[in-house]
Amino acid sequence: xxxxxxxxxxxxxxxxxxLEQCLYSVxxxxxxxxxxxxxxxxxxxxxSVEYLRPLFPEVNFIENPENAGFAKANxxxxxxxxxxxxxxxxxxxxxxxxxxxxxxxxxxxxxxAGALGLKMLNGNGIFLxxxxxxFPTPWVSFCKLFGxxxxxxxxxxxxxxxxPYLSPDEQHEVDVLxxxxxxxxxxxxxxxxxxxxxxxxxxxDIDLSYRFIQAGYKNYYMPERMLHYKGxxxxxxxxxxxKRFYGAMLIFYKKHYPEASPLLYASIKTAVLLRAxxxxxxxxxxxxSRNVKHRRLLIVCRKESFAEVKKAxxxxxxxxxxxxxxxxxxxxxxxxxxxxNQMNRFSDIVFVYPDTRFEQMFLLMDIMPDKRxxxxxxxxxxxxxxxxxx
Numbered sequence: 001x002x003x004x005x006x007x008x009x010x011x012x013x014x015x016x017x018x019l020e021q022c023l024y025s026v027x028x029x030x031x032x033x034x035x036x037x038x039x040x041x042x043x044x045x046x047x048s049v050e051y052l053r054p055l056f057p058e059v060n061f062i063e064n065p066e067n068a069g070f071a072k073a074n075x076x077x078x079x080x081x082x083x084x085x086x087x088x089x090x091x092x093x094x095x096x097x098x099x100x101x102x103x104x105x106x107x108x109x110x111x112x113a114g115a116l117g118l119k120m121l122n123g124n125g126i127f128l129x130x131x132x133x134x135f136p137t138p139w140v141s142f143c144k145l146f147g148x149x150x151x152x153x154x155x156x157x158x159x160x161x162x163x164p165y166l167s168p169d170e171q172h173e174v175d176v177l178x179x180x181x182x183x184x185x186x187x188x189x190x191x192x193x194x195x196x197x198x199x200x201x202x203x204x205d206i207d208l209s210y211r212f213i214q215a216g217y218k219n220y221y222m223p224e225r226m227l228h229y230k231g232x233x234x235x236x237x238x239x240x241x242x243k244r245f246y247g248a249m250l251i252f253y254k255k256h257y258p259e260a261s262p263l264l265y266a267s268i269k270t271a272v273l274l275r276a277x278x279x280x281x282x283x284x285x286x287x288x289s290r291n292v293k294h295r296r297l298l299i300v301c302r303k304e305s306f307a308e309v310k311k312a313x314x315x316x317x318x319x320x321x322x323x324x325x326x327x328x329x330x331x332x333x334x335x336x337x338x339x340x341n342q343m344n345r346f347s348d349i350v351f352v353y354p355d356t357r358f359e360q361m362f363l364l365m366d367i368m369p370d371k372r373x374x375x376x377x378x379x380x381x382x383x384x385x386x387x388x389x390x
Contacts, residue, residue: 002186004034006104007083011073012041012091016048018229019091021377021386023056025358026089029100036060038077039091042067055382070179071195071204078194086189088205090180092229093120094377096359099224103183106222114188114217115209117177119168120228123375123388125365128228129162132221133176135210136161172221175213179205180228188217225362229388295319296345299378300326300333300364301352309352309378316385317348333360336367343368350376350385 008026012019019039026037040062041049049061064073074088085104089095099118107113120128134140143149144161152158154165166172182205192211195204209219297320299309306325314320324346333356336343343349351361365375376387 002084003082004036006035006085007081008037008087009077010039010089014044014046015091025094028097029095036082040073071197075194086184086186088182094227112218114212115184116220118181118224118226121365122230125369127168130178132163132174134160135175169223174221176206176209295347297323298346298349301355303327333364336364348374353379
């Protein structure tokens with residue numbers, strides 16, 4: 001029935017260098033597998049397709065004549081993809097070399113699984129709570145929007161949206177998976193239908209997760225690590241942007257809970273507007289860009305790569321007062337557990353690919369999450385440094 005084991009669909013909008021890194025990780029993760037890969041470009045103006053097409057001849061590039069939104073762009077590829085399983089993946093991500101094989105095997109062994117998602121880490125190694133969520137029922141939405149979930153983070157009654165009381169290092173059956181990485185059974189996707197195109201951006205994954213469960217399938221959270229820069233593929237934060245982000249919850253709410261109290265609906269709608277306005281105000285007048293006065297840089301690579309990489313990246317860190325080497329010829333990534341206190345003095349860590357495997361990077365990031373420390377990836381294949389927020 002299906003021609004390949006796995007189809008991978010990535011929607012791109014003006015993030016060609018993030019997407020390039022994503023595709024390098026996809027290439028490594030699919031080596032030896034039967035796959036078909038699609039990049040749907042939503043009318044990027046940064047020359048994404050022209051730049052990437054010759055570098056990745058194995059990828060099918062689809063160019064939209066306009067920015068059709070996340071759902072429509074994904075659906076365009078979903079209609080023609082050939083895999084038994086379908087992976088919806090964000091361009092500002094990177095995945096581990098062995099992840100897709102093991103996850104497809106899990107799907108083979110669990111026919112009840114409609115979809116599964118992973119443990120997402122951001123550019124500081126911090127676990128992203130949207131990796132596993134509950135459905136935004138009227139009560140769950142109320143608790144989240146009015147701050148009860150933050151006041152009682154260990155309470156299943158008040159903090160069920162992000163499920164903070166479930167360990168991120170264990171497998172769980174959950175309600176909602178994140179669209180940044182959602183591996184789906186193609187047969188199940190055909191059964192429930194494609195993404196709801198009334199969601200322009202955000203909320204599609206919640207709706208899709210809901211429909212998988214309504215159709216009798218299960219959604220699984222897997223503690224397999226991946227990197228998600230979170231939002232680097234979206235527009236700059238604005239009131240309109242945030243209103244759309246929070247408004248997606250209202251679309252879902254109206255679609256699946258039409259019988260809910262009008263008063264409760266009005267309260268949630270008011271909270272959505274207030275949260276969007278507050279977040280926009282904070283963005284404009286609150287948080288400022290991170291300014292590190294004394295940057296100390298650690299480069300993780302093999303000794304023979306160090307001199308060239310140091311020369312290449314030093315221009316990106318003009319205020320760097322010290323650069324050191326983590327020599328992979330001598331010290332394994334897992335030794336970070338023993339050297340954690342010593343490594344806390346570094347403000348930035350640069351992984352050199354392919355000296356360092358993506359899975360090794362994610363392991364170290366997971367061991368050492370730190371909002372004060374930034375993880376970067378330097379790719380010797382293209383001599384490019386990828387950093388969060390760049």
